[in-house]
């Protein structure tokens with residue numbers, strides 16, 4: 517049975533220095549080598565991502581122990597400044613993460629990746645941001661939320677989806693077939709220039725307009741996701757709701773298994789400002805339930821299970837979040853990523 521520590525607080529009275537102090541003995545279990553803090557920096561218009569002032573004392577504490585300590589993320593798959601490393605860092609700085617070096621693990625375009633072998637049921641290797649290889653310890657700070665596709669966004673999703681390269685993210689979503697909307701495409705050629713497989717060509721739509729559009733050759737496409745990121749018109753369509761949901765939760769768990777392999781890890785779930793949708797949403801969101809506190813564990817399955825149990829599973833099954841949170845956790849336990857049984861110990 518895994519141990520999950522509970523620090524009871526709400527976002528108004530939360531003292532992050534106090535949390536960092538009580539976490540210090542747990543940091544002692546981490547190596548004193550190179551440490552990365554994985555977190556989501558939020559989008560420009562969001563405001564419920566983890567507050568920088570909550571993260572800074574934890575960073576400072578780890579930085580004192582480690583040879584090197586950084587904030588770590590990967591590029592995203594969807595259209596956003598966070599789709600590129602340089603503009604992702606700009607958003608992070610604008611959102612207040614100015615106190616530490618930031619590393620975007622999968623490089624400027626999200627295609628710098630390392631392949632990690634795992635013993636999964638779906639994958640035997642996963643594609644992660646290559647800079648992850650530089651860190652022997654990972655502290656995962658997660659703003660726990662609901663999520664339309666995966667039921668909830670917890671520690672497993674933060675590292676599984678969050679540290680996959682662009683191709684890895686495509687793979688988790690089921691290697692769907694990308695299509696280009698000829699109504700939106702202005703035939704600028706950006707995607708053609710950035711496709712590593714020469715899978716995109718521009719052709720004339722013919723009579724009556726003779727206007728041009730881009731098209732993807734499915735046989736050549738390897739699902740790297742570059743065309744999604746570079747298209748200025750958001751013309752590359754991702755069919756999120758078709759093939760993507762089936763198996764998404766299981767795939768996320770398998771990617772998470774690759775992230776923790778041969779690495780010291782600690783998972784810190786913030787059950788504060790708990791929103792229905794994740795921090796990728798580029799607008800303000802209202803919490804759908806009360807603040808609870810912070811849960812901490814060396815076991816990513818136990819910390820997510822405890823988070824769901826404390827919030828109340830039924831709250832994750834309301835209309836906007838119709839995916840049961842169970843599948844991700846059951847699969848994670850099946851592939852021996854952690855345990856769903858846990859014991860709670862108070863940190864207050």
Ligand code: SF4
Nearest residue numbers: 711737738740741743
């Ligand atoms: S996802 Fe496919 S079409 Fe798009 S850039 Fe990558 S290989 Fe080319």
Ligand code: SF4
Nearest residue numbers: 701702704705707747
């Ligand atoms: S980048 Fe977008 S707008 Fe430009 S050619 Fe490709 S699909 Fe069309």
